[in-house]
Amino acid sequence: MSIFKKHIDAMSAYTPPLEGRDPKAYTLLDFNERTVEVTESVRQALHRFIDSGRLQMYPSYGDLTRRIAEYCGVADDKVMITNGSDQGIELIIRAACNAGDEIIIPGPSFAMYSQVAKAEALTIIEPQYTRQGGYPLQQVLEAVTDKTRVIVVSNPNNPCGTLVAPEDVVRIAKAAPQAAILVDECYFEYSKTSVKDHLDECRNLLITRTFSKTWGLPSIRLGYILSHNDNIRALLNVRGPYDVNQFAVVAVLAALEDKATSLAYVDEVMGVSKPMLETYLQERGVDFWPSAANYLWTFPEQPELLNGALVAAHILVRPKADAAGRMGLRITLGTEAQTRALIEVLEGVLGG
Numbered sequence: 001m002s003i004f005k006k007h008i009d010a011m012s013a014y015t016p017p018l019e020g021r022d023p024k025a026y027t028l029l030d031f032n033e034r035t036v037e038v039t040e041s042v043r044q045a046l047h048r049f050i051d052s053g054r055l056q057m058y059p060s061y062g063d064l065t066r067r068i069a070e071y072c073g074v075a076d077d078k079v080m081i082t083n084g085s086d087q088g089i090e091l092i093i094r095a096a097c098n099a100g101d102e103i104i105i106p107g108p109s110f111a112m113y114s115q116v117a118k119a120e121a122l123t124i125i126e127p128q129y130t131r132q133g134g135y136p137l138q139q140v141l142e143a144v145t146d147k148t149r150v151i152v153v154s155n156p157n158n159p160c161g162t163l164v165a166p167e168d169v170v171r172i173a174k175a176a177p178q179a180a181i182l183v184d185e186c187y188f189e190y191s192k193t194s195v196k197d198h199l200d201e202c203r204n205l206l207i208t209r210t211f212s213k214t215w216g217l218p219s220i221r222l223g224y225i226l227s228h229n230d231n232i233r234a235l236l237n238v239r240g241p242y243d244v245n246q247f248a249v250v251a252v253l254a255a256l257e258d259k260a261t262s263l264a265y266v267d268e269v270m271g272v273s274k275p276m277l278e279t280y281l282q283e284r285g286v287d288f289w290p291s292a293a294n295y296l297w298t299f300p301e302q303p304e305l306l307n308g309a310l311v312a313a314h315i316l317v318r319p320k321a322d323a324a325g326r327m328g329l330r331i332t333l334g335t336e337a338q339t340r341a342l343i344e345v346l347e348g349v350l351g352g
């Protein structure tokens with residue numbers, strides 16, 4: 001007999017296929033990560049910390065929150081740091097919901113939202129994105145009831161890259177003032193679109209962001225929440241005092257010092273690599289979803305064959321089926337050189 005709640009035992013673990021990934025052996029275009037390493041200054045900051053004789057101490061966060069607030073252009077008391085944005089997502093849902101409440105998670109989407117919702121025994125409402133219509137705005141608005149406690153706007157959404165305009169997010173927030181509107185801006189630096197200027201106007205907006213995708217630091221786990229200061233005060237009651245580790249603090253402070261390097265990478269991905277792959281796919285008649293992020297969800301005729309050729313060429317992408325069961329390949333964009341190499345392998349199969 002299990003000692004745990006029945007619905008927890010009935011769940012299955014969220015286990016993304018992480019094993020065997022080796023950046024020295026493969027070009028990793030499978031997890032929407034940055035495809036180049038962090039700069040020397042970030043590495044040196046971590047080495048200095050290791051050599052500083054402070055590993056036996058609990059972490060202290062100093063002015064990291066202030067530095068992030070400055071980067072985002074919001075007041076310090078509108079920011080809370082978290083252990084990756086996954087923790088931000090979890091804390092928001094846990095703090096807002098009781099078992100049996102409703103959460104609207106338009107699908108398909110990032111697995112973490114429904115993972116937490118299931119653990120909290122919530123009722124999940126899942127209107128579907130479409131390639132033509134994008135975010136199912138009307139269905140989301142119609143699905144709101146007095147039991148709705150969270151509405152997810154993954155912006156842009158993973159895996160399809162769909163972006164919701166800030167005015168539509170505000171519309172949702174105003175239509176459901178009793179619900180937390182969880183706006184996941186994990187890919188913000190790529191999309192350059194945010195609702196952070198609406199935090200006072202809509203006090204139910206909660207933005208999650210991360211240093212995992214643009215900044216090249218998913219291994220050290222640092223995310224943050226932006227929201228009205230009353231919400232931040234409440235969420236600080238649930239986050240542990242040491243949930244963010246000191247390596248994350250050190251690395252992110254150094255990365256923020258050298259913002260230009262990360263933002264130049266974003267420019268290369270969005271300004272060069274992405275248009276190059278889009279043009280190629282269009283030429284070859286391969287369907288893909290319009291995306292505002294550093295990845296494209298593509299639907300070639302023979303996804304398995306293509307995936308096999310890519311693996312053989314030491315390039316990893318992510319097979320992902322759509323709601324109708326059609327298999328696609330979600331491809332992360334990297335540098336211009338990596339994109340050329342990718343297209344060469346694609347052409348080897350699609351060019352015939």
Ligand SMILES: Cc1ncc(COP(=O)(O)O)c(C=O)c1O
Nearest residue numbers: 084085086110158186210212223
């Ligand atoms: C939409 C979305 N949100 C959140 C995350 C998790 O990010 P983090 O590494 O900050 O937990 C991901 C990671 O793939 C994601 O795609």
